[in-house]
Amino acid sequence: MQVTNKLSPFFENLNFERDDNTMVINFGPQHPSAHGQLRLVLELDGEQVVKAYPDIGYLHRGIEKMAENMTYNEFLPTTDRLDYIASTSNNYAYALAVEKLIGVEAPRRAQVIRTALLELNRIISHLFFVATHALDVGAMSVFLYAFREREFAMDLMEDYCGARLTHSAVRIGGVPLDLPAGWLENLAAFCDKVDYEVEHTYEALLTENRIWKMRLEDVGIISAEDALSWGCTGVMLRGSGVKWDIRKEEPYELYPELDFDIPTSDRCDSYGRYKLYMEEMRQSTRIMRQLIPMYKESAPQLMAHAPQYISATKEEIMTQNYALMQHFVLVTQGMRPPKGEVYVPTESPKGELGFYIKSEGEPYAYRLKCRAPSFFHTGLLQEILVGTYIADVVTIIGTTNIVFGEVDR
Amino acid sequence: MRKYVPKDNVQKKAYYTDRFHVVPRVPREEVTDAHFASVVSALGSDAKESYVEIGQLVVHIDPTRNFDVMKTLKEQCGYTQCSEQSAVDYLAKDNEFELFWQLLNITEAKRVRVVCRLENGLAIESIQPLYRSANFAEREMFDMFGIKVNNHPFLKRILMPDDWEGHPLLKTYPLHGDEFASWYEVDKIFGKEYRDIIGPENRDPAKIDIEDTKRFSRVGYEVPFGAEYNGEEEQEIEYSETALVNYNKKASKTLDERR
Amino acid sequence: MAQHQVNYASSAGLPIALTSVDKLVNWGRSNSLWPLTYGLACCAIEMMASGASRYDFDRMGTIFRASPRQADVMILAGTLSKKHAEFARRLYDQMTEPKWVISMGSCANTGGMFNTYATVQGVDRIIPVDIYLPGCAPRPETLQYAMMMLQKKIRKESADMKKNTKQDLTTQTGKKRARLI
Numbered sequence: 001m002q003v004t005n006k007l008s009p010f011f012e013n014l015n016f017e018r019d020d021n022t023m024v025i026n027f028g029p030q031h032p033s034a035h036g037q038l039r040l041v042l043e044l045d046g047e048q049v050v051k052a053y054p055d056i057g058y059l060h061r062g063i064e065k066m067a068e069n070m071t072y073n074e075f076l077p078t079t080d081r082l083d084y085i086a087s088t089s090n091n092y093a094y095a096l097a098v099e100k101l102i103g104v105e106a107p108r109r110a111q112v113i114r115t116a117l118l119e120l121n122r123i124i125s126h127l128f129f130v131a132t133h134a135l136d137v138g139a140m141s142v143f144l145y146a147f148r149e150r151e152f153a154m155d156l157m158e159d160y161c162g163a164r165l166t167h168s169a170v171r172i173g174g175v176p177l178d179l180p181a182g183w184l185e186n187l188a189a190f191c192d193k194v195d196y197e198v199e200h201t202y203e204a205l206l207t208e209n210r211i212w213k214m215r216l217e218d219v220g221i222i223s224a225e226d227a228l229s230w231g232c233t234g235v236m237l238r239g240s241g242v243k244w245d246i247r248k249e250e251p252y253e254l255y256p257e258l259d260f261d262i263p264t265s266d267r268c269d270s271y272g273r274y275k276l277y278m279e280e281m282r283q284s285t286r287i288m289r290q291l292i293p294m295y296k297e298s299a300p301q302l303m304a305h306a307p308q309y310i311s312a313t314k315e316e317i318m319t320q321n322y323a324l325m326q327h328f329v330l331v332t333q334g335m336r337p338p339k340g341e342v343y344v345p346t347e348s349p350k351g352e353l354g355f356y357i358k359s360e361g362e363p364y365a366y367r368l369k370c371r372a373p374s375f376f377h378t379g380l381l382q383e384i385l386v387g388t389y390i391a392d393v394v395t396i397i398g399t400t401n402i403v404f405g406e407v408d409r
Numbered sequence: 410m411r412k413y414v415p416k417d418n419v420q421k422k423a424y425y426t427d428r429f430h431v432v433p434r435v436p437r438e439e440v441t442d443a444h445f446a447s448v449v450s451a452l453g454s455d456a457k458e459s460y461v462e463i464g465q466l467v468v469h470i471d472p473t474r475n476f477d478v479m480k481t482l483k484e485q486c487g488y489t490q491c492s493e494q495s496a497v498d499y500l501a502k503d504n505e506f507e508l509f510w511q512l513l514n515i516t517e518a519k520r521v522r523v524v525c526r527l528e529n530g531l532a533i534e535s536i537q538p539l540y541r542s543a544n545f546a547e548r549e550m551f552d553m554f555g556i557k558v559n560n561h562p563f564l565k566r567i568l569m570p571d572d573w574e575g576h577p578l579l580k581t582y583p584l585h586g587d588e589f590a591s592w593y594e595v596d597k598i599f600g601k602e603y604r605d606i607i608g609p610e611n612r613d614p615a616k617i618d619i620e621d622t623k624r625f626s627r628v629g630y631e632v633p634f635g636a637e638y639n640g641e642e643e644q645e646i647e648y649s650e651t652a653l654v655n656y657n658k659k660a661s662k663t664l665d666e667r668r
Numbered sequence: 669m670a671q672h673q674v675n676y677a678s679s680a681g682l683p684i685a686l687t688s689v690d691k692l693v694n695w696g697r698s699n700s701l702w703p704l705t706y707g708l709a710c711c712a713i714e715m716m717a718s719g720a721s722r723y724d725f726d727r728m729g730t731i732f733r734a735s736p737r738q739a740d741v742m743i744l745a746g747t748l749s750k751k752h753a754e755f756a757r758r759l760y761d762q763m764t765e766p767k768w769v770i771s772m773g774s775c776a777n778t779g780g781m782f783n784t785y786a787t788v789q790g791v792d793r794i795i796p797v798d799i800y801l802p803g804c805a806p807r808p809e810t811l812q813y814a815m816m817m818l819q820k821k822i823r824k825e826s827a828d829m830k831k832n833t834k835q836d837l838t839t840q841t842g843k844k845r846a847r848l849i
Contacts, residue, residue, distance in 0.1 A: 028755070029752060029755055030705075030706060030755065030759060031734065036707070036708070036709070036712070037708060037752060056567060056568065057566075057567055057568035057569060057570070057749075057751050058708075058749055058751050058752040058755075059708065059709055059746075059747060059749055059752070060568040060569065060749050060751065060786045061747055061749060061782040061784060061786055061787050062577060062584070062782065062784030062785055062786045062787070063782075064553075064578060065577060065578055065582075065584055065784060065785070066584065066782070066783075066784055068420050068421070068584075069420060069421040069584050070421075077781070078781060081709070081710055081781075084709065084710035084713060085713060100463050101435060101463075103435075128713075143720065144720055144721045145721070147716070147717060147720035147721050147722070148720070148721040148722065150717070150720075151717070151720075151721070151722045154717075164714070164717075164805075164807065165710055165713060165714060165805045166710060166804060166805060225489075226541070228489045228490045228515065229489070229490070229539075229540055229541040229542065230541045230542050231490060231491060231492065231540070231541070231542025231546075233490075233492075242515060244515050249518040250518055333423060333424075333425060334423070336423075336430075336432070338432065338433040338434055338435045339432050339433070339434050339435065340434055340435025340437075340462065341435070341462070341509075341522075342435070342462075342463050343465065343492075343493070343511050343520070343522065344463075345492065345520075352492065354492065354493065354511075356493060356495070356509075356511070358497055360432075361432030361433075362422070362423055363423050364420065364421055364422075364423070366420075366497065367495075367497040367498070369493065369495045371492055371493040371511070375545060375546075375549075376542050376545065376546075378545070379541075379542065379544050379545035382544070383541070404709070405709055405710065408568055408749075409568075569751065569786070570750065570751040577785055577786070582785070583785070584783070584784055584785065585783065585784065585785060586784070586785025586786070587785075590750070590785040590786075593750045593753075594750045594753035594754070594788050594793065594794060595793070597753070597754050598753065598754055598757045598794060607793055610779075610789040610790075610793070611778070611789055611790070612783060612789065614783065
């Protein structure tokens with residue numbers, strides 16, 4: 001039954017016979033903590049980590065090279081698979097980058113829907129963070145509670161775009177679909193549920209929990225200068241006291257009109273970051289509640305009007321000849337943006353997700369680079385893990401909230 | 410004669426080009442903003458060209474001066490974070506790479522892109538002492554393009570396996586991978602002899618097999634692999650009697666039983 | 669099954685087929701399949717969702733085990749990159765008999781949308797697969813249905829593992845059985 005193969009124990013250049021009494025262990029690419037394929041080679045002195053070397057690339061799929069061989073619209077569903085926990089945020093970051101390149105702005109209703117989806121994705125991602133972080137640290141029941149809430153959020157996403165995980169809910173120039181009947185009421189009910197649960201379940205179970213505090217306080221401390229230097233963004237930066245949120249500082253979509261706060265923490269450790277995630281969930285529900293009346297006041301236009309780059313609506317394509325011809329050309333040949341380059345940062349739930357697109361006027365991008373927040377947070381692990389105990393390694397990996405679709409692309 | 414396919418750039422090309430089509434450019438503006446003007450003046454002669462494109466300042470520099478430029482930007486102009494760093498392959502056109510660094514100023518909320526053109530074969534100085542995020546970003550640039558970085562503490566392949574040959578994001582590297590790539594996993598695990606046994610990769614997404622009708626199961630009418638599909642009787646989905654409620658029993662049956 | 673002098677599981681030498689022993693063994697094996705946590709990419713999230721509160725996986729007797737020595741089923745959920753292929757095969761080899769493999773999602777079945785240089789075009793190039801589960805990402809109910817199909821397949825197996833055919837491209841005999849073009 002067993003097929004013989006030539007895999008023999010293969011230890012790279014790691015020297016296992018050492019005089020200085022440190023042990024080298026391999027925290028392999030497959031491990032039960034849910035974060036994906038991270039391989040850490042840890043050098044331990046007893047229980048303390050002396051050196052940590054993160055080895056990534058086990059999920060490298062060549063997404064950037066794919067972007068050079070696909071048209072801009074074709075590539076949008078591939079961006080789903082980057083940060084696969086909150087897919088719409090990747091789609092949106094890419095769509096925004098292309099929209100800035102071609103100089104098009106989405107209409108009002110599309111902006112309302114997009115902002116609502118972005119905040120819903122933020123909640124989905126933060127719930128996943130709480131679930132897996134608690135699971136790694138040991139509080140397994142929080143995993144089940146958070147996934148229950150997540151199922152309600154994924155029901156909402158499924159009502160809207162048909163998919164639970166890989167949404168592609170956003171198009172370049174707007175959104176493809178209008179909200180189904182009753183979606184906004186469900187959203188309001190969901191916001192109430194999340195607010196209640198955050199206060200009465202997650203915070204009640206974890207925040208004042210002695211064991212949780214002992215595991216998380218003073219673990220994974222990173223100063224503000226180090227965080228900035230290592231390229232940390234998002235909660236990693238705000239947890240170290242730097243008040244930087246792209247939604248407020250370089251606003252996009254409807255964020256300038258919405259009223260929300262940016263929580264920051266001066267604690268610089270995992271406990272501070274955990275509290276920030278909880279507070280951000282509350283702010284997200286606050287934003288979504290403000291969007292519900294905005295939807296009704298908006299004109300029912302879903303895609304921007306830019307016939308050179310963006311197809312017409314489905315009704316026009318099915319009835320008007322020129323719309324059909326133009327749609328055909330855009331689908332088969334692809335849209336040709338102007339020649340130039342653009343870098344657009346957005347605040348994804350993990351940090352600053354940005355797309356750098358360089359276009360030579362061809363329908364295929366000449367270069368697409370995805371600035372993934374988790375890539376730099378993984379680089380940070382080299383420094384932040386040194387001096388911690390091996391039990392803290394799992395906590396720190398959890399608190400950096402890395403997802404390997406983004407790291408490896 | 411077969412069609413000439415250029416090997417120096419195997420990126421997919423548009424199959425139709427309109428010879429009267431003039432490609433527009435993304436508009437470039439003059440540097441009018443006070444902060445950006447101060448940045449340009451701080452760089453002095455290093456900034457060969459500077460303009461504002463889509464709200465961000467773009468500065469073209471000489472590749473040998475990149476460390477000093479970054480030092481000026483970090484210390485004098487307050488650009489404390491290097492968000493991103495990568496390269497664009499222009500080897501086919503100019504035999505050069507175009508490298509860019511994306512910097513962020515937290516206090517002013519402004520971004521600067523520093524661009525330089527590096528000739529093929531030359532190396533670039535690492536800015537890792539200034540911005541630690543360059544540690545991983547430069548390794549990725551080396552892995553994907555083959556651009557060597559001087560004074561980097563650990564310049565090794567990061568995304569591809571350590572024994573990979575070739576730099577994937579170069580324009581000469583095909584999307585499906587060259588011969589080394591297509592047999593990599595077979596060679597690694599089983600050895601070269603198994604190439605014939607396992608067979609080449611199927612890179613054609615539209616490939617249809619004559620035996621496909623036997624292989625794709627229809628829910629409820631599944632057959633074992635390779636068996637003939639008759640499609641006659643629907644097989645009930647077997648639920649465990651001990652663990653689950655049997656949904657196959659119709660609700661009306663209890664009514665009939667009661668009568 | 670302990671292999672003492674009399675091998676009840678093999679019908680070699682005995683004129684009768686031991687169906688009741690087979691049935692008992694298969695009942696035990698199928699109703700407590702312990703999967704190896706092998707979530708690679710997005711499908712791993714759906715696998716976790718299927719093990720979570722709404723779509724409970726525990727009701728089938730599955731407990732996710734981290735060690736390959738204690739696992740029966742390897743659910744390959746997600747894209748297998750060429751860098752990782754070696755470790756997937758290593759883990760498959762470390763699993764103890766009897767073992768089965770479910771290939772979950774398009775990326776594990778055929779490489780999926782990632783038709784690139786760094787993706788293994790189908791996990792069955794390396795590992796013999798029992799159940800292919802299409803989808804991108806497949807719903808949790810689909811994964812549970814695949815598990816139920818695997819249970820059905822196991823119940824039809826003979827306890828003597830040598831008789832069970834698998835889709836195995838990696839051996840000459842396996843390839844002949846698969847009858848691919």
